[in-house]
Amino acid sequence: MSDTENIKKGLEAYDAGVTKALAKFSERKKEFSTGSKSPVKRLYTPLDDAGRDYAKDIGFPGAYPYTRGVQNTMYRGRFWTMRQYAGFSTAEESNKRYKFLLSQGTTGLSVAFDLPTQIGYDSDHALSQGEVGKVGVAIDSLADMEILFDGIPLDKVSTSMTINAPASVLLAMYIAVAEKQGVGPDKLEGTIQNDILKEYVARGTYIFPPEPSMRLITDIFAYCSKSVPNWNTISISGYHIREAGSTAAQEVAFTIADGIAYVDAAVKAGLDVDDFAPRLSFFFNAHNDLFEEVAKFRAARRVWATVMKERFGAKNPKSLSLRFHTQTAGSTLTAQQPDNNIVRVAIQTLAAVLGGTQSLHTNSKDEALALPTEASVRIALRTQQIVAYESGATETIDPLAGSYYVESMTDRIQKEAEAYIATIDGMGGAVKAIERGYVQQEIQDAAYTCQMDIESGEKIVVGVNKFQIEEGPPKGLLRVDPIVGEQQSAKLKKLRAGRDNGRVDSALAALKAGAKGDDNLMPLILEAVRAYATLGEICDVLRAEFGEYQQKVIL
Amino acid sequence: MERKIRVLVAKPGLDGHDRGAKVIARSLRDAGMEVIYTGLRQTPEQIVSASVQEDVDVIAMSILSGAHNHLFPRVMELLKDKGVDDVLVVGGGVIPDEDIPGLKAAGIAAVFTPGSATTDIIEFIKNNLKRRE
Known part of the structure; x- marks a missing residue:
């Protein structure tokens, strides 16, 4: 038998x-x-x-289709980058937090900007009122950026910046700060998020309509491939799609569909796929269901490798391999019994590590209540260190491979994701699918189902709909002083009075002319930044030329 | 036939986190209310003018960026300026407990923080309308 x-x-x-x-x-x-x-x-x-071919479908680490990981030694070579997303208040305050994090053993920086910065408004703009320094650091000009990285040598750290619509401007500021430190752009390592498509569907910090936004992104790809070769020019993000309520398979599907749209746009702009694709990176969520999450990461690598090889004919192995950052799922944190969040984050950390992440941010226990304190950030970082140094999960590569459950779920997620991608292709690609509201609707339906399952008790959230206790208000939360808005406005006034306004005006005029034509905008933005033009001034020039995106409201 | 309860669900400020606002909007609609959702980045002025134009009974605002202490009271001020005193205003989001008394003093009838059930919000609205009867 x-x-x-x-x-x-x-x-x-x-x-x-x-x-x-x-x-x-x-x-x-x-x-x-x-x-x-x-x-x-x-x-x-x-x-x-049955029917799975190990060599073809699973393969080996560092080789197509990368199911088991993108490097051949993975964490036996070195651990993932422990990168805590941080930033609040002023550049001075955030600079202190970065130095604290570096002293505690983080291995990369990750900058959180406040909403006015992310949407291209100066701190003294009417719409910035009440928002300055709240969810991240306020950056109005190169002067703030110089303070943000004061005493941090940019040739020694890698820096990730969560910035999308005005990504070119913040990247230009980073390059300009490095110049002042005597560090050339070829020495810079880091990432800009630069993923506008998920802003339209899940995160909300868009400025311009899709077409000029895609142009700005393509300009960055082209500029960096020549001048900032070690920079990850985009971090194609499923994280926020998942936070907005999507399923694991939708997270993979919509992220990769967005990725396809970026590659398409760059190829159409005349770039060779292997010139820019090695610098594309990804960003995923690590949610609670350990095995499903591991399967998701494995499936995502396989889907991307297949797309890049078969659809775009990429040849460089680096173009085929999906490198990703992970953040634990903010939406799983509860305001109730916040200490329980430490345990959730530990499980999610394990999922990210067993899934082969290249870098990781662990959320702090108090983030359903406020920005995290130093003490809670330390526990979050220690969680990564415990998984790295104590759990044993890092000693062999892709330890869950071959699990009947995980392999079949990896196949299932791949299949579901590919079906979604085919549907989106049928609509004319991700941009079109977003314009007609398809992606948004799918995510919202999943989010609503999830909430109803919690309210019916079908889904248990410990401390929220089961095992509740009476508890007093949480103590010791971090507060951002509302005075930050006034401080930034005062700084701006001084800046505008003290700089060479002739140089600013001519740089902005050159940018305007560039935006009308089809020159690469990066060098023009860099010149404006060097002249201390503010973020708001630069974005206003582009708003005037490109117009502003009008959200499609869907319920 | 009884008029349906009309609710404006609004996202004031620059915050783009609208999962909660949309889930609430949909659950209010499923509970038989008429819901108008503003979309993102509404100024207090836009919210108040939409509420007047749409003749709503309730304004439900959501903020997760921490700008609530500035934006919620501003909406209340503008309503007062317009002489509107019969609209129930509720808020929600990532809002520290210690901020809630101040928001209530400003006229926000209730503040719903993470973990709130949509059924509680629906109940609260039904029981606290200012314009009914």
């Missing part, structure tokens, strides 16, 4: 036993499912592996 037949026979016997047992005691639930509501079977066996 063959192996398969033996297993089939064994399974039949097992099923018969189960049927008997169920007659006496039913299971906890009628149907079992993952965190994303995909059905989960009672048991997975080698029969679930």
Whole structure:
């Protein structure tokens, strides 16, 4: 009798036993499912592996289709970059937090900007009122950026910046600060998020309509491939899509569909795919369902590798391999019994590591209440260090490979994601699918289902709809002083009075002319930044030329 | 036939986190209310003028960026300037407990923080309307 037949026979016997047992005691639930509501079977066996070809579908770390990871030694070579997203208040305050983080063993910086900065308004703009320094640091000009990185040698750290619509401007400021430190752009390492498509569907910090936004992105790809070769020019983000409520498979699908749109735009602009694709990077969410998340990361690598090879004909292995940053899922943090969040973050950290992430931000326990304090950030960072140094999860590569469950879920997520991508292709690509509201609707439906499942008790959130306690208001939360808005306005006034306004005007005029034509805008923005033109002034020039995006409101 | 409760769900400020606002909007609609959702980045002026134009009974605002102490009271001031005193205004988002008394003093009838059930919000609205009967 063959192996398969033996297993089939064994399974039949097992099923018969189960049927008997169920007659006496039913299971906890009628149907079992993952965190994303995909059905989960009672048991997975080698029969679930039927039809899978190890060499072709799974393969080896550092080789196509990269299911098992993008490097050949993974964490045996070095750990992922422990990169804590931080920034609040003024450049001075945030600079202090970065130095604290570096002293505690973070290995890369990650800058959070406040909303006015992310949307291209100066701190003294009417719409900035009440928002300055709140969700990140306020940056109005190169002068603030110089303070932000004061005493931090830019040839020694890698810096990730969560900036999208005005990504060119902040990248230009970073390059200009490095120049002042005597560090050439070829020495700079880091990432700009620069992913506008997910802003339209999930995160909301858009400025310009899709077409000029895609041009700004393509200009960055082209500029960096020559001048800032070690910079990750985009971080194509599923994180916010998931936070907005999507399922794991939708996270993969919509992120990769966005990725396809960026590659398409760059190829159409005349770039060679292997010139820019090696610097594309990704950003995913690590949610609660450990195995589904690991399967998601593995599936994402395989889908991207296939797309790049088969659709775009990329040849450089670096163009095919999906490198990604991960952040633990903010939406899973509860305001109730916040210490429990430490445990959630630990599980999510393990998911990211077992999924082969290249860098990781762990959320702090108090983030459902406010920005994190230094003490809670330390625990979040220690969580990564404990997984790295104590858990043993890092000693071999892709340890969950071959699990009947994880492999079949990896296949399932790939299949679901590819079906979505085909649907989006049918609509004319991600930009069109977003314009008609398809992606937004899919995400919202999943978010609503999730909330209803929590309210019906079908989904348990410990401390929220089960195991609640009476608790007093949380103590010791971080507060951002509202005076920051006034301080930034005062700084701006001084800046505008003290700089060479002739140089600013001519730089902005040159930018305006460039925006009308089709020159690469990066050098023009860099010149404006060097002249201390403010972020708001630069974005206003582009607003006037490009117009502003009008959100499609969907319920 | 009884007039349906009309609600303006609004996102004041620059914050782009609208998962909560949309879930609330949909659950209010499923509970039989008429819901108008403003979309992102509404100024207090826009919110107040939309509420007057749409003749709503309720304004439900959501902020996760920390700008609530500035923006919520501003909406209340503008309503007062327009002589509107019969609209129920509620708020929600990532809002520290210690800010809630100040917001209530400004006229926000209730503040719903993370973990709130949509059913509680629906109940609160039904029981606290200012214009009914």
